[in-house]
Amino acid sequence: MELEKNESELTIHDKNKGGRYRWVTITTLLLAIGAILHLVSPNIGGVTPNWTIAMYCIAINLTKPTLKQSFGIGLVAAAINIPTSKSAFPYGNLLSEPIGAIICTLLVCHTFNMTLGKLNIKPAVTGFISTVASGMTFITILKVVLSLPLSVYLYAMIPVVFTVAAANAAITQILYFPAKKLFDLKGDQ
Template sequence: MDERNNKPVPQLIEVEPMQDGYRWVAITAMLLAIGIILHTVSPNVGGVTPNWTIAMYSIVINLTRPKLSQAIGIGFIAGLTLVPSSKSAFPLGNVASELAGATVCCLLVEAMVKIGISEWKLRPFITGFVATMTSGGLFTFILKLILGLPLHVWIYAMLPVVAIVGLLNGLITFFLYAPVRKLFYFQEDEK
């Protein structure tokens, strides 16, 4: 009681941060920013450039195991941030492709956790590769439609490049996952 006004003084309640709090937002924002910067400055070598953004959101999704709606948000933001730095004929295709990539990555991580292989060492590689194949496959298909390219150009010229980028992204996700996990002290059994 406040003796001057005879009114009760409200007590502060301390709330403990939880895994479902906003820590994943900060980690996502930081890693996506790193991915966008690397995506912007990475040189094109023989028509192939790793998509650092996909690798970074694959790491985030593997670490934080967000809800599907959150993964869709991650994909949407990733796609929007790629639009200004895109070197493609249709930059807005990034929005749809990253939505698809992040969604598939999230569903794949959840499926792996449900069948008991959440600690599988190759999980980051597989999810990074599959997310890239999904995102890149959709993106190049959108380009095929926009540019009116024949189907055989997409199958024999574009998809092999997507597969090479997928392998690079799988490797990037695999090799960066453990250091990033250690940096943020993630315990996967918290979820």
């Protein structure tokens, strides 16, 4: 073969091209993990974290999807847990997860940096608020549809939502940074 004399300069390609479907695949795999943890996770000191919400919060923090995409992510998150969960109230999830995912996206994409000293606490904040949003939606629907008494709602359900949200905040914060480091690596070296 004929050799061209001079090697031409490297041209830089559009950086964002990589991974048109990365948001799809990372969400898929994290939601799969969320579903199995939902199945096998022991309760830790009486609290069972909501792994599904924690996982899509991580996915959203990593990929920063559009609002339409996060609405879909929420629906898929709810749908995955319908066939795999032990017992639940599917309609509650079908509404509460999209709300959680959208709130998370709004926080991730449209707020300023949140730091505590040198520590970036945005993952924890998004994890906490999204879980509260999703959880409150869920229990409110449960209350309205099943016409539960207000006292059950106030003294039994709301405290659970906030405890789970605290656990989720910790999970999101701990898992986000190692995941982010790996997520940003490009290529094989």
